[in-house]
Structures are given as C-alpha cells and as structure tokens.
C-alpha cells in the first residue's frame with residue numbers, strides 16, 4: 489500500500505492517491521481541483537484508478553471530479569447522500585456531482601486487494617465520512633492535526649463533530665492520519681494533544697457511564 493498526497497486548488501485541499509502496490513490499482517480521494525495534475529500523478533504511479541472517494545461534498549473536495557472522470561471514463565464516484573443537493577444541501581457549497589454511488593457507515597470499497605472501510609463522521613457536514621485502509625485514516629475535514637474542521641457552515645454541528653472525533657479517537661491502535669487540509673499526523677498524537685479529540689472522547693466516555 490502506498491499513499492501519495494497532492495495539494496490542490498486555492499484552499500490547498502489534500503488529494504490522496506491510495507495505491508495497492510500488489511495489483512497496481514488505486515483510488516483517488518478528494519480530487520478538489522487541478523484534475524490534470526492529479527491525472528498525471530495517477531499515470532506516473534503506474535496504478536489504474538478504480539474509484540473516486542469523497543470525504544464530503546464541499547466544492548473544494550469535489551471540483552476536480554468531472555475532469556478526472558473525462559480522463560478516466562467510467563470511474564465510480566462515492567459520496568454520502570446527505571452531502572448532495574438532492575438531500576437539501578445548498579448547491580453553492582455542495583455543487584452537484586452527477587452519478588455518485590452513495591456510501592456511508594459500515595460500507596466497504598475494494599481498491600485492488602485493499603479494503604477501504606467507511607465511518608460516518610458528521611459534524612463538519614451531515615455527510616462527512618472518514619476512510620480507513622490498513623494503518624491509514626483519511627479524515628477529510630473532520631480531524632485535522634491539532635484541530636478539527638469548522639462547523640458553522642450548512643449542516644455543521646459541533647456536538648456531532650465532538651461525537652465523531654470521540655469515535656475516531658476511540659479506534660483501537662495507531663493510525664497515520666491524512667486530513668483534508670494541512671499536514672498529516674498520527675492518531676496517537678491527536679489523542680494526546682488535540683483538545684477536540686480529547687473532549688469528544690470524554691463525552692463518549694461519560695455517555696457510556698451514564
């Protein structure tokens with residue numbers, strides 16, 4: 489397994505190539521812009537893309553989808569239904585992405601021999617998901633290094649955000665954390681230092697004890 493990060497667009501969204509080095513297949517996570525550059529990176533990787541996986545529906549994570557699909561026709565695009573205009577999300581912030589495959593909590597997507605597991609992590613948006621593959625956790629705009637995503641936009645909810653961060657913090661073991669913006673981290677570091685993760689984990693703990 490190999491993970492490559494490309495920062496794309498004005499808001500420097502992290503687009504990831506998740507490659508299965510055995511079967512030479514890959515998924516593109518959050519092609520937010522600069523589809524041409526992403527397509528070049530995919531070709532350079534020597535891996536055939538099998539899916540586009542979206543952590544949520546904000547434009548800065550989805551703007552490259554249409555062009556990337558023109559470069560790789562037939563590529564399925566996975567997006568949680570809650571983050572689509574059909575579910576009431578405003579198109580200004582959640583521009584429609586045609587022909588998406590809905591996914592969410594508990595779903596699994598194969599990328600070659602790799603399995604990507606989906607966890608629903610609402611809070612930043614209603615349909616935000618985090619993706620786990622091996623020791624990698626792609627956390628979208630839910631969990632950032634030392635911080636969390638904003639909750640003041642449409643569908644945002646701080647209480648859900650804390651719950652989601654508490655769930656991520658409570659995952660067993662360590663993971664490399666690949667967020668939607670800024671630098672990567674590890675789950676161990678976030679459990680120890682991220683005040684929002686700590687608060688979310690305390691919240692889950694006290695809910696369990698109640």
Ligand SMILES: [Zn+2]
Nearest residue numbers: 544546612629
């Ligand atoms: Zn976002």
